[in-house]
Amino acid sequence: MxxxxxxxxxxxxxxxxxxxxxxxxxxxxxxxxxxxxxxxxxxxxxxxxxxxxxxDQGRKKSTTPKDDRHLIILRTVRRRLFNAGYKSYTTKWKPYRKPHHRSARLRFARKYSTWSFNEWKNVIFSDESHFEVFNRKNRSFVRRLPSEADQPFNFQPRVQGGGGSVSVWGVMTAKGVGPLAFYDGRMNGPNYIDVIKPQLLPYIKKNFDSNSSWHYVQDNAPCHKKYMGYHRYKAHFNYHPTTVDELQQLILKLRTEIPVETCQNLVQSISRRLETCIRVKGNTPSKY
The missing domain is CATH 1.10.10 (Arc Repressor Mutant, subunit A)
Structure with missing residues (x-):
C-alpha cells in the first residue's frame, strides 16, 4: 500500500x-x-x-492508457459469462401477486396437497384465452448486421385492431380435452353462462356417472366465482394464420392434437405443483 x-x-x-x-x-x-x-x-x-x-510523484501506474481500455470490454465479459454457463434467456411472465394472493395460494395448496390422482381425475379444469391474427405478444428475434436495420425481414407486421381476433373457452380433465367454444365480445357473468351452459352440462353427463362427484374449476377472473391454479397448453408451430377463420381452424386443429397423456400428466403434476407452492410459501419463484 x-x-x-x-x-x-x-x-x-x-x-x-x-x-x-x-x-x-x-x-x-x-x-x-x-x-x-x-x-x-x-x-x-x-x-x-x-x-x-x-x-508524477509516487509509484507509476503499472498499466498504460491502452491497457486501461482493454481491462473491461463488454464483448469479453459476455464471452467469459457464456463459457461459464451463463446464457441469455428471456424473463418469464408471472402474474403479479400481492401478499394476500400468496396467502390464498398457500392455503389452497395445503388444503389439497393430500389429494390423490383418482380424486384429481374428477376435476374439470376450465379457462378462456384470446388470440389475435397479427398482434400476437410473442417475441421475435432476428440475427442481422448493423447495416440491415431497415431490411424487410427485420420488421414484425402490426395492424390496428390486431387484424381480427378469436376468444375461446375450453375444458380438460385427466381423460383429455373437452369441448371448445368460441365467443364474441367481452366476457362477463351473463356471457360466461351463455357460453358454458350448452357445452359443459352435456360434457359432464357424457363423461361422469350420475352417482359420481365432480368439481368444476375456474381461475380468478371477475366473471368467475372460484380460484384455482391452471396450466396453459402452448403449441409451437411455424404456420401463421392471416384471417380469423384460419385462426379458428388452427385452434381447433391444435386442440385435437393434444394427446390424452398430456392431460393426464398435467393432472398428475398437481400434487408436485402444490408441494412447490407450499415450499415457496405461495410466492412466484418456481417453475409452475
Whole structure:
C-alpha cells in the first residue's frame, strides 16, 4: 500500500503550527503526519520552495492508457459469462401477486396437497384465452448486421385492431380435452353462462356417472366465482394464420392434437405443483 499524500491545505496547517511554536510530536498527534513530513515542510519554508506536490510523484501506474481500455470490454465479459454457463434467456411472465394472493395460494395448496390422482381425475379444469391474427405478444428475434436495420425481414407486421381476433373457452380433465367454444365480445357473468351452459352440462353427463362427484374449476377472473391454479397448453408451430377463420381452424386443429397423456400428466403434476407452492410459501419463484 502506497503512502498517503499530504494535501497542500495540510501542509499549510503544519507550517502554521510550526510558526506557533508547537513541537514535532504535538503537530504529529494533532494532524496525523509523520516527523519526516513535518521536517520536509520546514525545510521547504526555509529554502523558500513551493509546498505543492510535484507532478508524477509516487509509484507509476503499472498499466498504460491502452491497457486501461482493454481491462473491461463488454464483448469479453459476455464471452467469459457464456463459457461459464451463463446464457441469455428471456424473463418469464408471472402474474403479479400481492401478499394476500400468496396467502390464498398457500392455503389452497395445503388444503389439497393430500389429494390423490383418482380424486384429481374428477376435476374439470376450465379457462378462456384470446388470440389475435397479427398482434400476437410473442417475441421475435432476428440475427442481422448493423447495416440491415431497415431490411424487410427485420420488421414484425402490426395492424390496428390486431387484424381480427378469436376468444375461446375450453375444458380438460385427466381423460383429455373437452369441448371448445368460441365467443364474441367481452366476457362477463351473463356471457360466461351463455357460453358454458350448452357445452359443459352435456360434457359432464357424457363423461361422469350420475352417482359420481365432480368439481368444476375456474381461475380468478371477475366473471368467475372460484380460484384455482391452471396450466396453459402452448403449441409451437411455424404456420401463421392471416384471417380469423384460419385462426379458428388452427385452434381447433391444435386442440385435437393434444394427446390424452398430456392431460393426464398435467393432472398428475398437481400434487408436485402444490408441494412447490407450499415450499415457496405461495410466492412466484418456481417453475409452475
Amino acid at each position: 502506497g503512502r498517503r499524500k499530504v494535501t497542500k491545505y495540510q501542509k499549510f496547517k503544519v507550517l502554521t503550527l510550526l510558526q506557533a511554536g508547537l513541537t514535532y510530536q504535538e503537530i504529529r498527534n494533532t494532524l496525523g503526519v509523520s516527523n519526516g513530513c513535518i521536517s520536509n515542510i520546514a525545510k521547504k519554508e526555509t529554502l523558500n520552495l513551493p509546498l505543492e506536490n510535484r507532478p
